[in-house]
Amino acid sequence: MVRGKTEMKRIENATSRQVTFSKRRSGILKKAFELSVLCDAQLALIIFSSTGKLYQFSSSSFVRLKSEKLREQIAFFPAYNENR
Template identity: 50%
Template sequence: MGRGKVELKRIENPTNRQVSFAKRRNGLLKKAFELSILCDAEVGLLVFSPSGKAYEFASHDMGRTIARYRNEVGLSQSNNQGFRTMEILRTEIDDLKRTIDNLEERHKHFAGENLSMLDMKELKQLERQLRIGVERIRSRKRRVVSEHINLLKRRHRALQEENTHLQKRLHELQEANIGSSRILGE
């Protein structure tokens, strides 16, 4: 009795997708190993996870296998500078895409999303990073509040001094007004 036919489409649930990736990756690596042993074939296999982590199997030296492949498809004879530049740019673009994906995933983790994919060690590390971040935020907040309080105290002192000055002036004007009314009244 065999399994039912699996519809080939992207698995939407991130946890199920990660589990399926791990199982199928291991199966693929096992098949590559078996092919190299049973058929005495030179096998090189590279697999990059969605997070950018590399997994590889090589029955011989991977560098030698890649050089042999390049030679076979005519890449090693290509002296075309444009082709090499394109290859370098593609590699850089792929690296940047992986970096963006990693950063987006970390952002989701910091927001408390997609935590089911993390193991205990990663959860503890995330918790530590969040704790450090909260401490920095609180420290900055205390500094801003303290600066604001000091500014308000300086304004308060300046207003008190101005008020004292105005009261003296009012008192002087009232005394001058009383003195001039005495002179007129005499």
């Protein structure tokens, strides 16, 4: 059984839109988890619903992940290294 390609346009029916959002949200969160495990990748995903509700996934502590990346980026600035 082959599925047809879904046309990318806004779903006008609010109930159908919410059901689609829930299913796709679950799918993308599952894919994010799989990617982090299979590839040993550090990953953070943030999703906001149309009502403003937050959904998130992080393969490690998001605060730790951000601070590690920030430290790596700052280390490349010459002014930062001169003051050390």
